[in-house]
Amino acid sequence: MSNIGVDRWVAESSEHGPKGKGWTAPARSLLDRVPSGWKLLGFLVVAAVYPFLVPQAGVRIGITALLLAMLAIGLNTVVGWAGLLDLGYIAFYGFGAYFYGAVSSDQIGVQWPTWVAIPVIVLASAVLGALLSLPSRRLVGDYLAIMTLFFAQVFLEVIVNYERLPGVDTNLTGGPNGIIGVQPWQLFGFPFDTFNRNYFLLLVLLGLVIVLLRNIDQSRTGRAWRALREDTLAAAHMTTPVNRLKMLAFAVGAAVAGLTGTVLGPVQVGVFPNNFQLLFLITIYAALILGGLGSIPGAVLGAIAVAFTPEILRNPGIAGWLFYIGVVVLLVTVLRRWRMVAAVLAGVVVLGYLVRFLSLAIWDETILGAANDTFLSGILDGWLLILGPASDVVSNYAFVLALAGVLAVTVARGWRRGALLVPTIYLAILVWENKLSLQDSVTRQLLFGAVLVVMMAVRPEGILGTRRVEIT
């Protein structure tokens, strides 16, 4: 330590240092000092208290979040650690769900006890995963993605169209109708037959999977996965049997997905082809990437964010908050100068009064309504043009103009950008209050998308991900 001098100073004071920089650095370095076991315990305690604080609907959202978290963690093994772009992942989830459904309902007249069904399904999923890893021996990147996507699509086609095996008279998958009446897990005579019980079942499974996968991640297997993600050829030259490890990664991911699938059936008392559409695969990817590829806590956080955000946005008050905070945050990040921000905000206020005044003076049909009930409604009522009957047409035009304004802002530089922002922001607020906040189902998706875009722009590596360097 004594004779390092400059090197050490560089290491500790520049971005090469372990702490990183930025305003979140103190929080992050504090978080880093907490052992991961305690973090997991803290999360489990909070998650265990959660169902007692919320109504039944909240527990359902919690179940969705936990299912998504399990899936994201399993996917992380394949994509985040081993670096294999697997778009067939959803099929393993479906395989587990359908397998469990078939042996735990009246569908084919078989009722396996849970303690038999679960190990068999997990093992079968792993074998299926290992089989799907075969193309990854030769294909990587985009090509592997296309190949595995094909597999996901084949799986859907098969469960919908080939419900009967040739020569067998039993309807295996229920075709487009799926399997109904799936029985809950039952261990030691205890049935997991309520939402709360399934929630806790999932929580325990999640904790278990997290611990096991974390241990694997920190072992020779995890290191070898990451090595082959970084540089497959170099990994092979460092004694890593590449193909076996790819197979292992696929198998582990598939096993987790299959296990997760076995809980889906009991939760919704059925499994349906709709559960395994590609849109849901993208949701899993969104959770994983939002949370930070390669990080287990990230995957859990991402899943929670993706599951809860659309639900929170159902509340128009919160959606309104988010909209106005988003406007201010964007304004600050786009302009980066306080004086400019103040000028633009002042411009927006002036423009608002001007438009209101002119409209009242010129246009006979101007009938003012009241702004939506948010924290700003008192101010908005006296400032914004809240239109009554004519609102739809006007706000449709305003919507298009606002979008054009946003596009123009991204191109403009300097004071032009500030000048363009004034009408753009005014139009955005106009559209928001007159149109968007009234149609919450559409707006929810728009806002959710916007939240995702902003998140990824601010932290491309995800909430808890670490920055990855490709070539330096």
Add this chain to the structure above:
Amino acid sequence: MSTPILEIKDLSKSFGGLKVIQGLDLSVAPGEVLSVIGPNGAGKTTLFNIISGIYPPDSGEILLDGTSIVGSSPEQIAGLGIARTFQTLRVFLNMTVRENVMAATYGATKARMWQSALRTPKARREERETRELAEAKLSFFGERLVGYRWDQPAYSLSYANRRRLEIARAMATNPRLLMLDEPAAGMNPVETLEITALIGRLRDEAGFSILVIEHDMHVVEGVSDRVVALDHGVKIAEGTYEKVAEDRAVIEAYLGYGAAGRK
């Protein structure tokens, strides 16, 4: 002379019509540093790629300690005791320095995945040993790859340190033969001197037999017990540095026909 660590007999390789290596014989004795030199396109790196199992040779024999390794995969060959570095650096950039070295012990460790998942005593002991091994290998490089760097991602290392890390990683596979592909490429004069000294230590202290490709003749002069010169895949000279450096064919290969006569 005892049996060579590496013995190559009549090796040939063509890519389509291009004969990259033709009838090459070469051997590395235990504890020897053999340098392979030659102008660009002479087939040096291809030779490394064939030995380490990336391409199969068209014909010929490669013996490691008297056993043929032709047809084995890269990971098998690495496991048998041939480790290499790459001309274009291929460290695992987004893993820590220590992990880079630990990753090279996969073939030598045994913990099954379920044992690691359950952290059985055996798996934990092996993990601890792996960590100690990696730290020992990194310590070989003295203050260049010293303690506080171990937990940093490899991308934060300087170019020269990445080269050192690659050598440390190769050492961790516990090889009998170390193949270094242009270890001094892109280094400044001071670093080049350090690399020269390092290769000497790798032979004398760590006891590796070393096959090295190098363009920097100061390094070649400083480290080589013997030198082999290639041109268009054919061995044109072999012997001590002094002998090869003055060889007419070698000078002509580098400087063109007739250059040797002028002086």
